[in-house]
Amino acid sequence: xxxxxxxxxxxxxxxxxxxxxxxxxxxxxxxxxxxxxxxxxxxxxxxxxxxxxxxxxxxxxxxxxxxxxxxxxxxxxxxxxxxxxxxxxxxxxxxxxxxxxxxxxxxxxxxxxxxxxxxxxxxxxxxxxxxxxxxxxxxxxxxxxxxxxxxxxxxxxxxxxxxxxxxxxxxxxxxxxxxxxxxxxxxxxxxxxxxxxxxxxxxxxxxxxxxxxxxxxxxxxxxxxxxxxxxxxxxxxxxxxxxxxxxxxxxxxxxxxxxxxxxxxxxxxxxxxxxxxxxxxxxxxxxxxxxxxxxxxxxxxxxxxxxxxxxxxxxxxxxxxxxxxxxxxxxxxxxxxxxxxxxxxxxxxxxxxxxxxxxxxxxxxxxxxxxxxxxxxxxxxxxxxxxxxxxxxxxxxxxxxxxxxxxxxxxxxxxxxxxxxxxxxxxxxxxxxxxxxxxxxxxxxxxxxxxxxxxxxxxxxxxxxxxxxxxxxxxxxxxxxxxxxxxxxxxxxxxxxxxx
Numbered sequence: 087x088x089x090x091x092x093x094x095x096x097x098x099x100x101x102x103x104x105x106x107x108x109x110x111x112x113x114x115x116x117x118x119x120x121x122x123x124x125x126x127x128x129x130x131x132x133x134x135x136x137x138x139x140x141x142x143x144x145x146x147x148x149x150x151x152x153x154x155x156x157x158x159x160x161x162x163x164x165x166x167x168x169x170x171x172x173x174x175x176x177x178x179x180x181x182x183x184x185x186x187x188x189x190x191x192x193x194x195x196x197x198x199x200x201x202x203x204x205x206x207x208x209x210x211x212x213x214x215x216x217x218x219x220x221x222x223x224x225x226x227x228x229x230x231x232x233x234x235x236x237x238x239x240x241x242x243x244x245x246x247x248x249x250x251x252x253x254x255x256x257x258x259x260x261x262x263x264x265x266x267x268x269x270x271x272x273x274x275x276x277x278x279x280x281x282x283x284x285x286x287x288x289x290x291x292x293x294x295x296x297x298x299x300x301x302x303x304x305x306x307x308x309x310x311x312x313x314x315x316x317x318x319x320x321x322x323x324x325x326x327x328x329x330x331x332x333x334x335x336x337x338x339x340x341x342x343x344x345x346x347x348x349x350x351x352x353x354x355x356x357x358x359x360x361x362x363x364x365x366x367x368x369x370x371x372x373x374x375x376x377x378x379x380x381x382x383x384x385x386x387x388x389x390x391x392x393x394x395x396x397x398x399x400x401x402x403x404x405x406x407x408x409x410x411x412x413x414x415x416x417x418x419x420x421x422x423x424x425x426x427x428x429x430x431x432x433x434x435x436x437x438x439x440x441x442x443x444x445x446x447x448x449x450x451x452x453x454x455x456x457x458x459x460x461x462x463x464x465x466x467x468x469x470x471x472x473x474x475x476x477x478x479x480x481x482x483x484x485x486x487x488x489x490x491x492x493x494x495x496x497x498x499x500x501x502x503x504x505x506x507x508x509x510x511x512x513x514x515x516x517x518x519x520x521x522x523x524x525x526x527x528x529x530x531x532x533x534x535x536x537x538x539x540x541x542x543x544x545x546x547x548x549x550x551x552x553x554x555x556x557x558x559x560x561x562x563x564x565x566x567x568x569x570x571x572x573x574x575x576x577x578x579x580x581x582x583x584x585x586x
Contacts, residue, residue, distance in 0.1 A: 101216055102143070105129045106136045106150040106159060107178070112203075116149065119205050120212065133157045140171075147215060148173045149208075152186050160186075163193040174215040178203060191266035191407045200361055206375055207363055214265070214377070217290060240287025243280055245428045246421035250413040254281065261408045262288035267360070269345075269405050270383040272412030274529040275462030278383035279343060281410060285381055286339040294338025299331050302347030303573035309352050311368045314359075320369025332365050335378045345405065346386035346397060357401045380405070385529065415460040422464070423449060429465050430480075433472060437563065442472070443479045451482040459529070462571070473561050537572045540565070549577050 103125050107113045117127045130136040133156045150159035163175050177190040177198045187198045196215040241255050270278040286296045304312050315330035364373040382405045391397035434441045457463050471484040525531035547553035555565040
Protein backbone atom coordinates (compact mmCIF):
# COMPACT_ATOMS: atom_id res chain seq x y z
CA UNK A 87 0.00 0.00 0.00
CA UNK A 88 1.62 3.22 -1.17
CA UNK A 89 1.36 6.61 0.51
CA UNK A 90 -0.78 9.19 -1.24
CA UNK A 91 1.36 11.47 -3.45
CA UNK A 92 -0.53 14.76 -3.51
CA UNK A 93 -0.19 17.42 -6.21
CA UNK A 94 1.43 20.72 -5.29
CA UNK A 95 -1.67 22.78 -6.13
CA UNK A 96 -3.27 23.46 -2.76
CA UNK A 97 -5.61 26.26 -3.79
CA UNK A 98 -8.24 24.12 -5.53
CA UNK A 99 -10.19 21.20 -4.18
CA UNK A 100 -8.12 18.04 -4.68
CA UNK A 101 -10.06 14.87 -5.44
CA UNK A 102 -8.74 11.71 -3.82
CA UNK A 103 -8.81 8.39 -5.66
CA UNK A 104 -8.11 4.87 -4.42
CA UNK A 105 -6.73 2.53 -7.11
CA UNK A 106 -6.90 -1.22 -6.43
CA UNK A 107 -4.98 -3.58 -8.74
CA UNK A 108 -2.64 -6.49 -8.08
CA UNK A 109 -0.30 -5.71 -11.01
CA UNK A 110 2.35 -3.18 -9.88
CA UNK A 111 3.04 -1.86 -13.40
CA UNK A 112 -0.63 -1.15 -14.03
CA UNK A 113 -1.02 0.51 -10.61
CA UNK A 114 1.89 2.81 -11.40
CA UNK A 115 0.47 3.60 -14.84
CA UNK A 116 -2.94 4.48 -13.41
CA UNK A 117 -1.36 6.56 -10.62
CA UNK A 118 0.79 8.61 -13.01
CA UNK A 119 -2.16 9.21 -15.34
CA UNK A 120 -4.39 10.42 -12.51
CA UNK A 121 -1.64 12.50 -10.86
CA UNK A 122 -1.05 14.35 -14.12
CA UNK A 123 -4.78 15.10 -14.21
CA UNK A 124 -4.46 16.81 -10.79
CA UNK A 125 -5.85 14.11 -8.49
CA UNK A 126 -4.42 12.71 -5.26
CA UNK A 127 -3.92 8.95 -5.52
CA UNK A 128 -3.56 6.10 -3.04
CA UNK A 129 -3.13 2.51 -4.23
CA UNK A 130 -3.71 -0.98 -2.88
CA UNK A 131 -2.73 -4.42 -4.20
CA UNK A 132 -5.65 -6.48 -2.88
CA UNK A 133 -8.96 -6.39 -0.99
CA UNK A 134 -7.27 -6.40 2.43
CA UNK A 135 -5.16 -3.31 1.73
CA UNK A 136 -8.12 -1.60 0.05
CA UNK A 137 -10.29 -2.14 3.14
CA UNK A 138 -7.53 -0.67 5.33
CA UNK A 139 -7.42 2.46 3.12
CA UNK A 140 -11.20 2.80 3.19
CA UNK A 141 -11.20 2.45 6.98
CA UNK A 142 -8.66 5.27 7.31
CA UNK A 143 -10.38 7.86 5.15
CA UNK A 144 -13.10 8.62 2.63
CA UNK A 145 -12.27 9.04 -1.04
CA UNK A 146 -13.96 10.74 -3.94
CA UNK A 147 -13.52 7.70 -6.14
CA UNK A 148 -12.59 4.03 -6.12
CA UNK A 149 -11.07 2.37 -9.20
CA UNK A 150 -10.77 -1.37 -8.77
CA UNK A 151 -9.83 -4.36 -10.86
CA UNK A 152 -12.45 -7.10 -10.99
CA UNK A 153 -10.21 -10.02 -10.03
CA UNK A 154 -7.85 -9.62 -7.07
CA UNK A 155 -5.69 -12.18 -5.24
CA UNK A 156 -8.05 -12.42 -2.26
CA UNK A 157 -11.43 -11.97 -3.94
CA UNK A 158 -13.48 -9.87 -6.35
CA UNK A 159 -13.52 -6.09 -6.61
CA UNK A 160 -17.31 -6.35 -6.54
CA UNK A 161 -17.04 -7.03 -2.82
CA UNK A 162 -15.75 -3.47 -2.31
CA UNK A 163 -18.73 -2.11 -4.25
CA UNK A 164 -21.12 -4.10 -2.08
CA UNK A 165 -19.48 -2.83 1.12
CA UNK A 166 -19.47 0.81 -0.06
CA UNK A 167 -23.14 0.52 -0.98
CA UNK A 168 -24.05 -1.15 2.33
CA UNK A 169 -22.21 1.52 4.35
CA UNK A 170 -23.72 4.36 2.29
CA UNK A 171 -20.26 5.74 1.53
CA UNK A 172 -19.72 8.61 -0.95
CA UNK A 173 -17.13 7.01 -3.24
CA UNK A 174 -17.90 6.79 -6.96
CA UNK A 175 -16.79 3.44 -8.34
CA UNK A 176 -15.24 2.44 -11.66
CA UNK A 177 -14.57 -1.24 -12.29
CA UNK A 178 -11.91 -2.63 -14.63
CA UNK A 179 -12.92 -5.93 -16.22
CA UNK A 180 -11.31 -8.43 -18.54
CA UNK A 181 -12.20 -8.16 -22.22
CA UNK A 182 -15.61 -9.59 -23.04
CA UNK A 183 -16.68 -10.36 -19.44
CA UNK A 184 -20.19 -9.00 -19.99
CA UNK A 185 -21.68 -10.65 -16.91
CA UNK A 186 -19.14 -9.01 -14.58
CA UNK A 187 -19.66 -5.59 -16.15
CA UNK A 188 -23.43 -5.87 -15.85
CA UNK A 189 -23.18 -6.99 -12.23
CA UNK A 190 -20.86 -4.09 -11.40
CA UNK A 191 -23.27 -1.54 -12.86
CA UNK A 192 -26.19 -3.08 -10.99
CA UNK A 193 -24.21 -2.77 -7.75
CA UNK A 194 -23.88 0.96 -8.34
CA UNK A 195 -20.66 1.33 -10.32
CA UNK A 196 -20.66 4.56 -12.28
CA UNK A 197 -18.85 2.97 -15.20
CA UNK A 198 -16.65 0.07 -16.24
CA UNK A 199 -13.53 -0.18 -18.41
CA UNK A 200 -12.24 -3.24 -20.25
CA UNK A 201 -8.61 -4.34 -20.38
CA UNK A 202 -6.32 -3.20 -21.82
CA UNK A 203 -7.45 0.15 -20.45
CA UNK A 204 -7.19 3.14 -22.77
CA UNK A 205 -5.79 5.97 -20.63
CA UNK A 206 -7.88 8.58 -22.46
CA UNK A 207 -10.98 6.60 -21.57
CA UNK A 208 -9.78 6.33 -17.97
CA UNK A 209 -9.37 10.10 -17.68
CA UNK A 210 -12.72 10.74 -19.37
CA UNK A 211 -14.54 8.26 -17.12
CA UNK A 212 -13.01 9.78 -13.98
CA UNK A 213 -13.87 13.31 -15.08
CA UNK A 214 -17.42 12.31 -15.99
CA UNK A 215 -17.97 10.58 -12.65
CA UNK A 216 -16.52 13.41 -10.58
CA UNK A 217 -18.60 16.04 -12.38
CA UNK A 218 -21.81 14.17 -11.56
CA UNK A 219 -22.88 14.36 -7.89
CA UNK A 220 -24.40 11.22 -6.46
CA UNK A 221 -28.03 11.51 -5.30
CA UNK A 222 -28.61 11.45 -1.57
CA UNK A 223 -30.32 8.39 -0.09
CA UNK A 224 -34.08 8.81 0.13
CA UNK A 225 -33.99 9.06 3.91
CA UNK A 226 -31.72 12.13 3.76
CA UNK A 227 -33.03 13.66 0.54
CA UNK A 228 -34.62 17.09 1.07
CA UNK A 229 -38.02 17.85 -0.41
CA UNK A 230 -37.43 19.23 -3.90
CA UNK A 231 -38.22 22.89 -4.46
CA UNK A 232 -40.65 23.66 -7.26
CA UNK A 233 -38.76 24.04 -10.53
CA UNK A 234 -39.39 24.01 -14.23
CA UNK A 235 -35.92 23.07 -15.43
CA UNK A 236 -33.46 20.20 -15.44
CA UNK A 237 -34.53 16.78 -14.22
CA UNK A 238 -37.83 18.04 -12.79
CA UNK A 239 -38.91 19.27 -16.21
CA UNK A 240 -37.86 15.99 -17.80
CA UNK A 241 -39.93 13.97 -15.33
CA UNK A 242 -42.87 16.35 -15.65
CA UNK A 243 -43.25 15.22 -19.27
CA UNK A 244 -44.23 11.75 -18.01
CA UNK A 245 -47.87 12.35 -17.15
CA UNK A 246 -49.68 10.22 -14.60
CA UNK A 247 -49.97 9.42 -10.91
CA UNK A 248 -50.63 5.68 -11.09
CA UNK A 249 -48.41 3.36 -9.08
CA UNK A 250 -46.76 2.03 -12.25
CA UNK A 251 -45.87 5.51 -13.53
CA UNK A 252 -44.58 6.69 -10.15
CA UNK A 253 -42.36 3.60 -10.07
CA UNK A 254 -40.96 4.50 -13.50
CA UNK A 255 -40.23 8.10 -12.39
CA UNK A 256 -38.44 6.89 -9.25
CA UNK A 257 -36.37 4.44 -11.28
CA UNK A 258 -35.37 7.15 -13.74
CA UNK A 259 -34.08 9.33 -10.89
CA UNK A 260 -32.06 6.40 -9.52
CA UNK A 261 -30.37 5.32 -12.74
CA UNK A 262 -29.87 8.71 -14.42
CA UNK A 263 -26.55 9.42 -12.65
CA UNK A 264 -24.93 6.21 -13.89
CA UNK A 265 -23.39 5.29 -17.25
CA UNK A 266 -25.25 1.97 -17.15
CA UNK A 267 -27.12 1.20 -20.40
CA UNK A 268 -30.90 1.32 -20.07
CA UNK A 269 -33.36 -0.91 -21.94
CA UNK A 270 -36.93 0.41 -22.14
CA UNK A 271 -39.56 -2.23 -22.91
CA UNK A 272 -43.23 -1.76 -23.67
CA UNK A 273 -45.93 -2.00 -26.28
CA UNK A 274 -45.94 0.33 -29.24
CA UNK A 275 -47.22 3.77 -28.24
CA UNK A 276 -46.48 3.58 -24.51
CA UNK A 277 -43.93 6.43 -24.51
CA UNK A 278 -40.55 4.71 -24.64
CA UNK A 279 -38.79 7.68 -26.24
CA UNK A 280 -40.31 9.99 -23.63
CA UNK A 281 -38.72 7.86 -20.90
CA UNK A 282 -35.39 7.88 -22.74
CA UNK A 283 -35.50 11.68 -22.91
CA UNK A 284 -36.29 11.80 -19.19
CA UNK A 285 -33.26 9.62 -18.39
CA UNK A 286 -31.15 12.04 -20.45
CA UNK A 287 -32.74 15.14 -18.91
CA UNK A 288 -32.17 13.92 -15.34
CA UNK A 289 -28.52 13.00 -15.94
CA UNK A 290 -25.33 15.04 -15.91
CA UNK A 291 -25.45 14.73 -19.71
CA UNK A 292 -28.58 16.86 -19.99
CA UNK A 293 -26.66 19.72 -21.62
CA UNK A 294 -25.26 17.34 -24.24
CA UNK A 295 -27.08 16.14 -27.35
CA UNK A 296 -29.91 13.61 -27.35
CA UNK A 297 -29.80 11.63 -30.61
CA UNK A 298 -32.76 9.35 -31.37
CA UNK A 299 -32.38 6.60 -33.97
CA UNK A 300 -35.08 4.29 -35.32
CA UNK A 301 -33.08 1.13 -36.03
CA UNK A 302 -35.86 -0.33 -38.20
CA UNK A 303 -36.06 2.69 -40.51
CA UNK A 304 -32.49 2.61 -41.86
CA UNK A 305 -31.76 0.60 -45.04
CA UNK A 306 -29.45 -2.31 -44.20
CA UNK A 307 -26.82 -1.25 -46.74
CA UNK A 308 -26.54 2.21 -45.10
CA UNK A 309 -26.79 1.29 -41.45
CA UNK A 310 -23.03 1.07 -40.72
CA UNK A 311 -22.34 4.45 -42.31
CA UNK A 312 -25.26 6.01 -40.43
CA UNK A 313 -24.08 4.66 -37.07
CA UNK A 314 -20.33 5.10 -37.34
CA UNK A 315 -19.85 7.83 -39.95
CA UNK A 316 -18.09 7.95 -43.32
CA UNK A 317 -14.68 9.12 -44.46
CA UNK A 318 -14.27 10.96 -47.75
CA UNK A 319 -13.74 8.55 -50.63
CA UNK A 320 -15.05 5.50 -48.74
CA UNK A 321 -17.42 4.80 -51.64
CA UNK A 322 -18.73 6.48 -54.75
CA UNK A 323 -20.54 9.64 -53.72
CA UNK A 324 -18.74 10.05 -50.38
CA UNK A 325 -17.38 13.51 -51.22
CA UNK A 326 -16.70 14.58 -47.64
CA UNK A 327 -16.35 13.26 -44.09
CA UNK A 328 -19.65 12.75 -42.33
CA UNK A 329 -20.34 12.02 -38.66
CA UNK A 330 -22.38 9.04 -37.55
CA UNK A 331 -24.91 8.81 -34.75
CA UNK A 332 -22.24 7.90 -32.17
CA UNK A 333 -20.13 10.96 -33.00
CA UNK A 334 -23.22 13.21 -33.09
CA UNK A 335 -24.20 12.08 -29.58
CA UNK A 336 -20.76 12.80 -28.07
CA UNK A 337 -21.13 13.90 -24.46
CA UNK A 338 -24.84 13.09 -24.49
CA UNK A 339 -27.24 10.20 -24.96
CA UNK A 340 -27.80 7.92 -27.95
CA UNK A 341 -31.32 6.47 -28.04
CA UNK A 342 -31.63 3.31 -30.14
CA UNK A 343 -35.35 2.83 -30.74
CA UNK A 344 -36.64 -0.54 -31.99
CA UNK A 345 -33.30 -2.18 -31.22
CA UNK A 346 -34.91 -5.55 -31.96
CA UNK A 347 -35.01 -4.63 -35.68
CA UNK A 348 -31.22 -4.34 -35.89
CA UNK A 349 -29.74 -6.90 -38.35
CA UNK A 350 -27.49 -9.57 -36.83
CA UNK A 351 -24.27 -8.40 -38.57
CA UNK A 352 -24.80 -4.90 -37.17
CA UNK A 353 -25.50 -6.34 -33.72
CA UNK A 354 -21.97 -7.75 -33.64
CA UNK A 355 -20.47 -4.38 -34.61
CA UNK A 356 -22.58 -2.55 -32.03
CA UNK A 357 -21.45 -4.97 -29.33
CA UNK A 358 -17.81 -4.21 -30.09
CA UNK A 359 -18.43 -0.46 -29.93
CA UNK A 360 -20.11 -0.82 -26.52
CA UNK A 361 -17.20 -2.89 -25.21
CA UNK A 362 -14.37 -0.83 -26.70
CA UNK A 363 -16.00 2.65 -26.52
CA UNK A 364 -14.51 3.28 -29.96
CA UNK A 365 -15.88 3.43 -33.51
CA UNK A 366 -14.20 3.15 -36.89
CA UNK A 367 -15.91 5.24 -39.56
CA UNK A 368 -16.58 3.58 -42.91
CA UNK A 369 -13.41 4.03 -44.95
CA UNK A 370 -11.39 5.08 -41.91
CA UNK A 371 -8.14 3.47 -40.76
CA UNK A 372 -8.20 4.58 -37.11
CA UNK A 373 -10.74 4.12 -34.38
CA UNK A 374 -12.20 7.12 -32.57
CA UNK A 375 -13.15 7.20 -28.89
CA UNK A 376 -16.83 7.84 -28.23
CA UNK A 377 -18.44 9.15 -25.06
CA UNK A 378 -22.16 8.36 -25.11
CA UNK A 379 -24.79 6.98 -22.76
CA UNK A 380 -26.85 4.25 -24.45
CA UNK A 381 -30.60 3.93 -23.99
CA UNK A 382 -32.37 1.30 -26.09
CA UNK A 383 -36.04 0.47 -26.57
CA UNK A 384 -38.19 -2.15 -28.23
CA UNK A 385 -41.75 -3.48 -28.23
CA UNK A 386 -40.43 -6.95 -29.10
CA UNK A 387 -39.65 -9.80 -26.70
CA UNK A 388 -35.85 -9.78 -26.87
CA UNK A 389 -35.59 -12.83 -24.61
CA UNK A 390 -37.62 -14.88 -27.11
CA UNK A 391 -35.56 -13.44 -29.98
CA UNK A 392 -32.37 -14.58 -28.23
CA UNK A 393 -33.82 -18.10 -27.93
CA UNK A 394 -34.68 -18.11 -31.66
CA UNK A 395 -31.22 -16.82 -32.60
CA UNK A 396 -32.58 -13.52 -33.95
CA UNK A 397 -30.78 -11.41 -31.35
CA UNK A 398 -27.30 -11.85 -29.88
CA UNK A 399 -27.31 -12.96 -26.27
CA UNK A 400 -24.10 -11.07 -25.42
CA UNK A 401 -25.53 -7.84 -26.84
CA UNK A 402 -28.77 -8.39 -24.93
CA UNK A 403 -26.86 -8.59 -21.64
CA UNK A 404 -24.85 -5.48 -22.50
CA UNK A 405 -27.98 -3.45 -23.24
CA UNK A 406 -30.22 -4.86 -20.50
CA UNK A 407 -28.31 -3.61 -17.46
CA UNK A 408 -31.15 -1.39 -16.25
CA UNK A 409 -34.57 -2.54 -17.45
CA UNK A 410 -37.67 -0.34 -17.47
CA UNK A 411 -40.93 -1.97 -18.50
CA UNK A 412 -43.64 0.54 -19.36
CA UNK A 413 -47.27 -0.31 -18.60
CA UNK A 414 -49.89 -0.33 -21.34
CA UNK A 415 -52.54 2.37 -21.08
CA UNK A 416 -55.18 -0.26 -20.24
CA UNK A 417 -53.11 -1.07 -17.14
CA UNK A 418 -53.27 2.51 -15.86
CA UNK A 419 -56.74 3.71 -16.77
CA UNK A 420 -56.75 6.07 -13.79
CA UNK A 421 -54.19 8.22 -15.66
CA UNK A 422 -56.39 8.64 -18.74
CA UNK A 423 -58.19 11.90 -17.74
CA UNK A 424 -54.92 13.66 -16.81
CA UNK A 425 -53.17 12.25 -19.86
CA UNK A 426 -55.96 13.30 -22.23
CA UNK A 427 -55.91 16.83 -20.83
CA UNK A 428 -52.13 17.09 -21.19
CA UNK A 429 -52.27 15.85 -24.80
CA UNK A 430 -55.07 18.28 -25.64
CA UNK A 431 -53.06 21.19 -24.24
CA UNK A 432 -50.02 20.20 -26.31
CA UNK A 433 -52.02 19.72 -29.53
CA UNK A 434 -53.79 23.06 -29.14
CA UNK A 435 -50.53 24.83 -28.35
CA UNK A 436 -48.90 23.38 -31.49
CA UNK A 437 -51.84 24.24 -33.77
CA UNK A 438 -52.79 27.58 -32.18
CA UNK A 439 -56.33 26.37 -31.43
CA UNK A 440 -58.40 27.35 -28.41
CA UNK A 441 -58.30 24.61 -25.78
CA UNK A 442 -61.69 22.84 -25.71
CA UNK A 443 -63.25 21.07 -22.74
CA UNK A 444 -63.48 17.28 -22.76
CA UNK A 445 -67.07 16.42 -21.84
CA UNK A 446 -67.89 13.70 -19.32
CA UNK A 447 -69.52 11.66 -22.11
CA UNK A 448 -66.41 11.95 -24.27
CA UNK A 449 -64.16 10.95 -21.38
CA UNK A 450 -66.41 7.96 -20.69
CA UNK A 451 -66.20 7.03 -24.37
CA UNK A 452 -62.41 7.08 -24.16
CA UNK A 453 -62.45 5.03 -20.96
CA UNK A 454 -64.50 2.36 -22.74
CA UNK A 455 -62.28 2.29 -25.81
CA UNK A 456 -59.71 -0.57 -25.73
CA UNK A 457 -56.89 1.76 -26.92
CA UNK A 458 -54.59 -1.03 -28.18
CA UNK A 459 -52.32 1.68 -29.60
CA UNK A 460 -51.84 3.12 -26.10
CA UNK A 461 -50.87 6.79 -25.71
CA UNK A 462 -50.12 7.13 -29.42
CA UNK A 463 -53.66 6.04 -30.27
CA UNK A 464 -55.12 8.37 -27.64
CA UNK A 465 -53.12 11.23 -29.18
CA UNK A 466 -54.44 10.26 -32.62
CA UNK A 467 -58.06 10.19 -31.40
CA UNK A 468 -57.72 13.61 -29.79
CA UNK A 469 -56.21 15.04 -32.98
CA UNK A 470 -59.19 13.68 -34.89
CA UNK A 471 -61.67 15.11 -32.41
CA UNK A 472 -60.04 18.55 -32.59
CA UNK A 473 -60.25 18.47 -36.38
CA UNK A 474 -63.93 17.44 -36.42
CA UNK A 475 -65.17 19.55 -33.52
CA UNK A 476 -66.95 22.86 -34.17
CA UNK A 477 -67.50 23.92 -30.57
CA UNK A 478 -65.70 24.51 -27.30
CA UNK A 479 -66.52 21.05 -25.95
CA UNK A 480 -65.43 17.68 -27.32
CA UNK A 481 -68.24 15.12 -27.49
CA UNK A 482 -68.20 11.42 -28.47
CA UNK A 483 -69.43 12.28 -31.99
CA UNK A 484 -66.29 14.39 -32.53
CA UNK A 485 -64.21 11.22 -32.33
CA UNK A 486 -66.00 9.75 -35.35
CA UNK A 487 -68.01 7.46 -33.11
CA UNK A 488 -69.80 5.76 -35.97
CA UNK A 489 -66.51 4.81 -37.61
CA UNK A 490 -64.32 3.79 -34.68
CA UNK A 491 -66.76 2.63 -32.03
CA UNK A 492 -65.00 0.55 -29.40
CA UNK A 493 -65.11 -3.15 -30.07
CA UNK A 494 -66.28 -5.60 -27.37
CA UNK A 495 -63.43 -6.38 -25.04
CA UNK A 496 -63.19 -8.40 -21.88
CA UNK A 497 -60.12 -6.41 -20.91
CA UNK A 498 -62.26 -3.53 -19.65
CA UNK A 499 -65.40 -3.95 -17.53
CA UNK A 500 -67.22 -1.08 -19.26
CA UNK A 501 -66.49 -2.10 -22.86
CA UNK A 502 -69.40 -1.08 -25.06
CA UNK A 503 -71.03 -3.37 -27.59
CA UNK A 504 -70.45 -2.54 -31.24
CA UNK A 505 -73.43 -0.80 -32.85
CA UNK A 506 -75.35 -2.84 -35.42
CA UNK A 507 -74.36 -0.37 -38.14
CA UNK A 508 -70.64 -0.96 -37.61
CA UNK A 509 -69.15 -3.36 -40.18
CA UNK A 510 -67.84 -6.65 -38.85
CA UNK A 511 -64.06 -6.87 -38.62
CA UNK A 512 -64.08 -10.66 -38.82
CA UNK A 513 -64.51 -10.70 -42.62
CA UNK A 514 -62.02 -8.56 -44.52
CA UNK A 515 -63.46 -6.17 -47.07
CA UNK A 516 -62.63 -6.45 -50.75
CA UNK A 517 -60.30 -3.46 -50.42
CA UNK A 518 -58.17 -5.11 -47.71
CA UNK A 519 -56.59 -8.45 -48.51
CA UNK A 520 -55.97 -10.73 -45.53
CA UNK A 521 -52.39 -11.63 -44.64
CA UNK A 522 -51.21 -14.98 -46.00
CA UNK A 523 -50.48 -16.09 -42.43
CA UNK A 524 -51.24 -14.77 -38.96
CA UNK A 525 -48.77 -11.95 -38.16
CA UNK A 526 -46.46 -12.57 -35.21
CA UNK A 527 -46.63 -8.89 -34.30
CA UNK A 528 -49.98 -7.27 -35.12
CA UNK A 529 -48.89 -3.67 -34.49
CA UNK A 530 -45.85 -4.01 -36.77
CA UNK A 531 -48.02 -5.59 -39.48
CA UNK A 532 -50.60 -2.78 -39.27
CA UNK A 533 -47.88 -0.11 -39.29
CA UNK A 534 -46.43 -1.65 -42.45
CA UNK A 535 -49.84 -1.68 -44.15
CA UNK A 536 -50.36 1.98 -43.22
CA UNK A 537 -46.87 2.82 -44.45
CA UNK A 538 -47.54 1.24 -47.85
CA UNK A 539 -50.84 3.10 -48.27
CA UNK A 540 -49.21 6.41 -47.36
CA UNK A 541 -46.28 5.80 -49.71
CA UNK A 542 -48.66 4.99 -52.56
CA UNK A 543 -50.68 8.18 -51.97
CA UNK A 544 -47.49 10.26 -51.69
CA UNK A 545 -46.03 8.85 -54.91
CA UNK A 546 -49.30 9.44 -56.76
CA UNK A 547 -49.22 13.04 -55.47
CA UNK A 548 -45.52 13.51 -56.34
CA UNK A 549 -44.82 13.67 -52.58
CA UNK A 550 -47.05 16.70 -52.08
CA UNK A 551 -48.38 16.12 -48.54
CA UNK A 552 -51.43 18.34 -48.95
CA UNK A 553 -52.57 16.46 -52.05
CA UNK A 554 -51.81 13.06 -50.49
CA UNK A 555 -53.78 14.00 -47.36
CA UNK A 556 -56.77 14.98 -49.52
CA UNK A 557 -56.66 11.59 -51.26
CA UNK A 558 -56.79 9.80 -47.92
CA UNK A 559 -59.35 12.04 -46.21
CA UNK A 560 -56.80 13.44 -43.77
CA UNK A 561 -55.76 16.97 -42.91
CA UNK A 562 -52.19 18.21 -43.27
CA UNK A 563 -51.40 17.88 -39.57
CA UNK A 564 -52.60 14.27 -39.50
CA UNK A 565 -50.54 13.15 -42.49
CA UNK A 566 -47.44 14.89 -41.13
CA UNK A 567 -47.90 13.02 -37.86
CA UNK A 568 -48.21 9.68 -39.65
CA UNK A 569 -45.18 10.33 -41.87
CA UNK A 570 -43.08 11.12 -38.80
CA UNK A 571 -44.42 8.18 -36.74
CA UNK A 572 -43.78 5.64 -39.51
CA UNK A 573 -40.37 7.05 -40.39
CA UNK A 574 -41.18 7.74 -44.05
CA UNK A 575 -38.32 9.55 -45.79
CA UNK A 576 -39.48 12.55 -47.82
CA UNK A 577 -37.57 14.05 -50.80
CA UNK A 578 -35.76 17.26 -49.95
CA UNK A 579 -37.81 19.20 -52.52
CA UNK A 580 -41.23 18.06 -51.19
CA UNK A 581 -43.61 20.70 -49.86
CA UNK A 582 -47.11 21.19 -48.49
CA UNK A 583 -48.49 23.53 -51.12
CA UNK A 584 -51.38 22.68 -53.38
CA UNK A 585 -50.22 21.11 -56.68
CA UNK A 586 -50.59 23.22 -59.79
